Amino acid sequence: xxxxxxxxxxxxxxxxxxxxxxxxxxxxxxxxxxxxxxxxxxxxxxxxxxxxxxxxxxxxxxxxxxxxxxxxxxxxxxxxxxxxxxxxxxxxxxxxxxxxxxxxxxxxxxxxxxxxxxxxxxxxxxxxxxxxxxxxxxxxxxxxxxxxxxxxxxxxxxxxxxxxxxxxxxxxxxxxxxxxxxxxxxxxxxxxxxxxxxxxxxxxxxxxxxxxxxxxxxxxxxxxxxxxxxxxxxxxxxxxxxxxxxxxxxxxxxxxx
Numbered sequence: 485x486x487x488x489x490x491x492x493x494x495x496x497x498x499x500x501x502x503x504x505x506x507x508x509x510x511x512x513x514x515x516x517x518x519x520x521x522x523x524x525x526x527x528x529x530x531x532x533x534x535x536x537x538x539x540x541x542x543x544x545x546x547x548x549x550x551x552x553x554x555x556x557x558x559x560x561x562x563x564x565x566x567x568x569x570x571x572x573x574x575x576x577x578x579x580x581x582x583x584x585x586x587x588x589x590x591x592x593x594x595x596x597x598x599x600x601x602x603x604x605x606x607x608x609x610x611x612x613x614x615x616x617x618x619x620x621x622x623x624x625x626x627x628x629x630x631x632x633x634x635x636x637x638x639x640x641x642x643x644x645x646x647x648x649x650x651x652x653x654x655x656x657x658x659x660x661x662x663x664x665x666x667x668x669x670x671x672x673x674x675x676x677x678x679x680x681x682x683x684x685x686x687x688x689x690x691x692x693x694x695x696x697x698x699x700x701x702x703x704x705x706x707x708x709x710x711x712x713x714x715x716x717x718x719x720x721x722x723x724x725x726x727x728x729x730x731x732x733x734x735x736x737x738x739x740x741x
Contacts, residue, residue, distance in 0.1 A: 527690045527691040529690050529704055529705025529706065529707055529708065529719065530689075530690065530691070530692060530693060530704040530705065532704060532721060537702075537721040537722075538725050538726055539562050539563070539721060539722035539724065539725065539726055539728075539729045540560060540561060540562060540719065540720065540721050540722075541561055541562055541563035541564055541565065541592075541701070541719075541720045541721070541722070542556070542561055542563075542564050542565075542708070542710060542713075542717050542718060542719060542720065543564065543565040543566070543567070543596065543703070543717075543718045543720060544564060544565075544566055544567065544578075544582060544713070544717060544718075545566070545567035545576050545578065546567070546576050546577050546578040548578075548713050548714075548715065548717060549578075549714060549715075550578075551582060551585065551712055551713050552711075552712035552713075553582075553585040553586050553588065553589040553591065553712060554589050554712065555711040555712030556586075556589070556591065556710055556711065556712040556713065557589040557590055557591050558711060558712075559710050559711040559712065561591060561710060562591070562592060562722075562726075562729065563591060563592040563593070563594065563622070563623060563720075563722070563729075564582075564586050564591050564592070564593055564594070565593075565594045565595070565596050565623070565626055565720075566579055566582045566583055566586065566593060566594070566595055566596070567579060567595075567596055567597075567598065568595040568596065568597060568612060568615050568616050569597045569598070569608075569611045569612045569615055569616075570597065570598035570600065571598070571600035571603055571608060571611070572600070572603050572604065572607040572608050572610075572611055573611060574611070575611070575615055579595070579615065583595070583620075587620075592622035592623060592733060593621055593622050593623065594621055594622065594623030594624065594625065594626060595612075595616045595621060595625055595626070596625070596626035596627070596628050596666060597609075597611070597612040597625070597626070597627055597628060597651075598628045599627055599628055599629045599647075599648065599651065601639045601644050601647075602639045603647070604647065604650070605646070605647035605648060605649065605650030605651035605652075605653075605654070606650050606651070606654050608647075608651050609650070609651045609652075609654030609655050609658070610654065612625070612655065613654070613655070613658050613659075618659045618661065618740065619740055622733055622736070622737070623733065623736060624661055624662070624663055624664050624684070624736055625655060625659065625661070625663045625664070626663060626664045626665070626666050626686060627648070627651060627652065627655070627663050627664070627665050627666065628666045628667075629648060629665060629666065629667045629671050629675055629676065630666075630667055630668050630670075630671040630688075631670060631671060631674070632668075641674060641675065644675055645675055645679055648675065648680070649679075649680075652665075652680075652683070660739070661736075661739055661740070662682075662683060662684070663683070664683065664684045664685070664686050664700060664701070665680055665683045665684070665685055665686065666685075666686040666687075666688065666701075666703075667685070667686075667687065667688065668687070668688040668689070669687070669688070669689055672685070672687065684699075684700040685698065685699045685700060686699065686700060686701035686702070686703065686720075687699045687701070687702055687703070688702075688703040689702065689703070689704065690703070690704055690705055690706055697723065699723055700722070700723055700732075701720050701721070701722055701723070702720060702721050702723065703718055703719070703720045704719055704720065704721060705718065705719040706718055
């Protein structure tokens, strides 16, 4: 076979190999994200039974831009979880402002960290600890664990669980309080169920009500409208009535002493 022919053949084989690899990656990512985006775009959220659920809150980050917290409180929002950190070095630019303004307007406040797969749980915990003074929070700290936002990570499930545990251990060692784990149905099945059963769960399920009652908070919509916030915001409810919620907050504050 002539040299030019061999080179041409190698180029074709290389091109075919690249196409196959890209096709595999496209198929992989499509199958990993289609269910999430199907639920995100097709489900408007659950129509809440206001007799069964009476305590409502939101979770926010810099994505919501500037928030008028006075109007938020007037719209009946009892609590807000505010994004503080993500990964080992990201700090939400609006965390401190959101925290202060929400507190000033009588909204009970908690802080959360978005967990990044493939990085140290201990270092991620230190990022959160550096930014969040737990003594001034009304609600337990939250760890957000989900595949959404982590699709480029090829970490094995067992390693992800190890780093989640490392994060939780560092938070408990520093604050002497067990965090809440936020996750969606897929994240719960893949990473949490059977491994972190002694932690409170904040479950995201926006197409239907959770199957069981073993949750503390339930995120039931990604497309909520609240006065004082331009655009859409996540809506949440507490598993109990207002008296239960007050007791829950008071118990948490007792642990802080």
